[in-house]
Amino acid sequence: MVYSREVEGKLYTFGVSGRLYKSNVLLYDHQTESLWSQMMEKAIAGPLVGKRLKKLSSVRTSWKNWREKNPHTLVLSRDTGFKRNYSVDPYEGYYRSLGIWFPVGDVRRDLSPKEMVLGIEVKGKAKAYPVSQIGKQPGILKDEVGGEPVEIEVAPDGEIVGVRDERGEPIPAIFSYWFAWQAFQQKTDVYRGKR
Amino acid sequence: MKRFLEGSFLLGCLLMLTGFNVDNAIVPKGEILSGGPPKDGIPAILKPQFVSPKEAEFLKPGDEVIGVRMAGQARAYPIKILNWHEVVNDTVKKVPIVVTF
Structure with a gap:
């Protein structure tokens, strides 16, 4: 997911709070330490409570497909300032999206939970x-x-x-x-x- | 003085436990859980660097990326890297964005 870092005319940077709400990792902004829910697209606690995140358009696709359609694309470098082995998946193949870590409450049975x-x-x-x-x-x-x-x-x-x-x-x-x-x-x- | 130090120590511990002030939360406070790594235990990227497709030899054709286009510029954020950081703070063509996974 991609959001604007600008909220009501002010710029923020975001980090990983280590807190979860409904199995969703909450972000926090470094400037006010408000907690932000990606799923709700707003701050759920702290000084910016209730302020909304503006979602921007993005796609999730294969590198091959993206490169074919965007030959001049730039690619995030592995030179991130952190020492990590990016050839290893820290979640060992466990398919995850939106920072979901463990299941939540009663699940409607229209579909299977992990569909x-x-x-x-x-x-x-x-x-x-x-x-x-x-x-x-x-x-x-x-x-x-x-x-x-x-x-x-x-x-x-x-x-x-x-x-x-x-x-x-x-x-x-x-x-x-x-x-x-x-x-x-x-x-x-x-x-x-x-x- | 000793009592003051003890008090400060206890307050410090309490702050470390809670970390964030959720007094004004608009969801039930009891549902904001600690789970997994602590605050910044997964380090967000604040100064992303970029390479050309040719230099991105670490990507295989089938590897997934999150793709963004802003004012004619395209950027790809490999899931391989996002797996370890979850959040990238970036600016594309003067548009400040945060990419999350």
Whole structure:
């Protein structure tokens, strides 16, 4: 996920708080030590409580795919100032997203808890698209969220490469485990496929 | 003096335990849990450096990246690196961004 570091005209830098809310790692800002929830997209405690994070458009994709589409891209260097072995996955293959560390409360049984979903929220209405299901149908999936048209582009290899409105503007969307999405979007709809 | 020192020590311990002031939290305080590494136990990147695709030989074609485009500039943040840091504070074409994983 990508957010603006500017909140109401002021710049902040963020770190990892070590605190969790609903299994989500909370960020904190170094300037005020407020705690920020990525899923709620706002500060949930501290001097900036209630202030919102502005989500910016980003994609998660393979290096091959990104490089083909963006030949002049820059790449974050391993020269981070920290000594880490970046060829090793510290989570040993455990698939994780959005800093989810352990499961939360009762989980709605619409899908299995660890099913990956593409989550979209438009005008206060949320909808979850099972990634395994929509990945089987390459092309443009046309649907509606919150009464607004939504287009999801699925590449021939099943990768979800874009979520847009009818004017072609990107709509922020996130990949998440079902259990985490439904914890934050308790009234979420679930995409069931075209009849 | 001894009592003052003891008091300071206790207060210090308390601050270390809690770390963040959550008095005004808008979610139930009991649900803000400590878990995993402590504050900054996973170090965020504050001064990201970048290389060209040719120099990024550590990436395999199938490795995942988070990709961002701002005003014509594209940047890729490898999951391999984000796994160890979770947060990158960056500025792309004057747009201040934070990339999280």
